[in-house]
Amino acid sequence: MPEISIVVPTFSEAENIAELHARLSAVLGSESWELIFVDDDSPDGTANLARELSNKDQRVRCIQRIGRRGLSTAVVEGALSSSAPYVAVMDADLQHDESILPAMLHELRSRNLDIVVGSRYVAGGGTGNWDESRKTISRIAGRMAKGLVPEDLHDPMSGFFAVRSEALRDAARRLSGYGYKILLDLFVSAGRPLRFAEVPYTFKPRVHGQSKLDSLVAWEYLMLLVDKRIGHIIAPRLLFFLLVGGSGVALHYLTLSTLFLGFHVSFTIAQLAGTVLAMTSNFFLNNLFTYRDQRLRGMRLVRGLLSFYAVCGMGALANIGIAAYAFSANIEWALSAAAGIVVGTLWNYLATARFTWGSRK
Numbered sequence: 001m002p003e004i005s006i007v008v009p010t011f012s013e014a015e016n017i018a019e020l021h022a023r024l025s026a027v028l029g030s031e032s033w034e035l036i037f038v039d040d041d042s043p044d045g046t047a048n049l050a051r052e053l054s055n056k057d058q059r060v061r062c063i064q065r066i067g068r069r070g071l072s073t074a075v076v077e078g079a080l081s082s083s084a085p086y087v088a089v090m091d092a093d094l095q096h097d098e099s100i101l102p103a104m105l106h107e108l109r110s111r112n113l114d115i116v117v118g119s120r121y122v123a124g125g126g127t128g129n130w131d132e133s134r135k136t137i138s139r140i141a142g143r144m145a146k147g148l149v150p151e152d153l154h155d156p157m158s159g160f161f162a163v164r165s166e167a168l169r170d171a172a173r174r175l176s177g178y179g180y181k182i183l184l185d186l187f188v189s190a191g192r193p194l195r196f197a198e199v200p201y202t203f204k205p206r207v208h209g210q211s212k213l214d215s216l217v218a219w220e221y222l223m224l225l226v227d228k229r230i231g232h233i234i235a236p237r238l239l240f241f242l243l244v245g246g247s248g249v250a251l252h253y254l255t256l257s258t259l260f261l262g263f264h265v266s267f268t269i270a271q272l273a274g275t276v277l278a279m280t281s282n283f284f285l286n287n288l289f290t291y292r293d294q295r296l297r298g299m300r301l302v303r304g305l306l307s308f309y310a311v312c313g314m315g316a317l318a319n320i321g322i323a324a325y326a327f328s329a330n331i332e333w334a335l336s337a338a339a340g341i342v343v344g345t346l347w348n349y350l351a352t353a354r355f356t357w358g359s360r361k
């Protein structure tokens, strides 16, 4: 049985994994270890290469996920497939310095810690050749996590760490799983203070392949933060949906007052224009922010817009019907209107989640 499983999430890392395997073999020496690649069906055939490696070295395995994406969930699934007492997580692209793995393991065992973080922000570590903008983004992202993680953890955004498997399994059901920041997720979701230490290393430049860090990763980070801060009160998606809805109300009033007061268009026409404009803007904003991870494009965008109109049209009917019914039952007018708005909005949220964005297989 291996003492440590090295879990490596991969997406299009064909040019890197053989080298990674060679480096791990060299540095881990007599340690009993295994290497688990978790590949999200990379178009460059990373999974096949990983399987070739495991034909040569039994310590290598590959989990191939189809129709799925996500660094964090890949890491969790790889870790849960391990029965070793320790799990290390690192990138496939050779940016994480494998030579500190023995030191990380030693810390973990000898001090009986839950987790040891490979850190760029303690003495002896560094971000290597990062330019100013990447440094700034990293700093801002770090600040946004303030209060969620222990103050004396210097690199909560690290993707390089070793953990006692049990600590990870304990937290597994509470993890958000959004995006890249599995370490941060782990600290917040542990439900108790984790005993940790940091080992310095210098982040290396990527030689082969490309970074997958993009606007979706940034969005997922935001969702993770919202979820971990106020997720117990409101689902992050519902929150985004309501914010977008609020902007729609503002746009509606702006259109209405411009047409009705400014251009003396009839009230009904101005109201209609405001409604259509607000619905359209809501659709595109929700597609961009609330459902960025399942963004509709091309023909599906058109179909999505039509279904959004249909659902929200029904929502408006429900709103009016319920408010009218409440009012006729002698409930105060403002309260009657509020009941209609709440039911209509919830309908819009639930039904568009199902029919507009939920159609993805």
Ligand code: GDD
Pocket (backbone or CB within 6 Å): 008, 009, 010, 011, 012, 013, 038, 039, 040, 069, 070, 071, 074, 090, 091, 092, 093, 095, 138, 157, 158, 159, 160, 180, 181, 210, 211, 212, 213
């Ligand atoms: N399975 C899977 N699925 N793996 C993925 C996915 C995915 O959707 N996206 C990225 N990966 C893999 C990559 O193949 C690579 O092995 C690793 O995750 C990191 O991806 P990069 O795209 O190279 O990320 P990065 O270098 O920009 O970010 C790294 O450094 C950050 C520190 O600033 C990551 O380690 C981050 O977690 C870390 O915060």
Ligand code: MN
Pocket (backbone or CB within 6 Å): 091, 093, 095, 206, 211
């Ligand atoms: Mn990288």
